[in-house]
Amino acid sequence: MERRRMILPSLLLILSFLAADLVRPTHAIWFNLPSTGTKCVSEEIHNNVVVLADYVVISENYTHAPTVSVKVTSPYGNNLYHKENQTNGQFAFTTAEAGNHLACFWIDGHHERGGDVSLSLEWRTGITAKDWESVARKEKIEGVELELRKLEGVVEAIHENILYLKEREAEMRIVSEKTNGRVAWFSIMSLGVCILASTLQLWYLKRFFQKKKLI
Secondary structure (H helix, E strand, O other), rough: OOHHHHHHHHHHHHHHHHHHOOOOOOOEEEEEEEEOOOEEEEEEOOOEEEEEEEEOOOOOOOOOOOOEEEEEEEOOEEEEEEEEEEEEEHHHHHHHHOEEEEEEEEEOOOOOOOOOEEEEEEEEOOOHHHOHHHHHHHOOOOOOHHHHHHHHHHHHHHHHHHHHHHHHHHHHHHHHHHHHHHHHHHHHHHEEEHHHHHHHHHHHHHHHHHHOOOO
């Protein structure tokens, strides 16, 4: 009994550190938008996953911050978010399709200095997009209980990712088997064509030499 009392707090401490590490805050990425053209970022996400993103134009060196247009599309080209003349904003959605989700940014018209414009993007998905502070206030939980809830969410997210990877593996295996089958049939057909061509060549040469009375 005494040993169990010692193990339980240690186990809870390890679990809380694990949950805190897995749901740690994401870091924003910075990139430059060219004066002409579009720059896109993408992430492969399975379906029924919450996506939350914040973007802001870095305007420290500008009197008037340049504006950008933003367009987010699903793997099948469906429009999930589209805004123009923005200096900052946020988009959120729950994926309905599995695959690469694309977020594209471009500068609206001309800005005062020309050249590239810097933009900061914080892209969160799944468990990292969940507002745990609101969950704690709503359900009145804190401390170890909150960390366990986080860990539960992490385990569910990992389980869903594993199922998604299994589905993708099965799809890739089917595609691979079909491709191997087609390659095998193509090889057989190529061999058959070669044999037929060789046979016709021998027949033609035999007739040719017979007409010339060489054989």
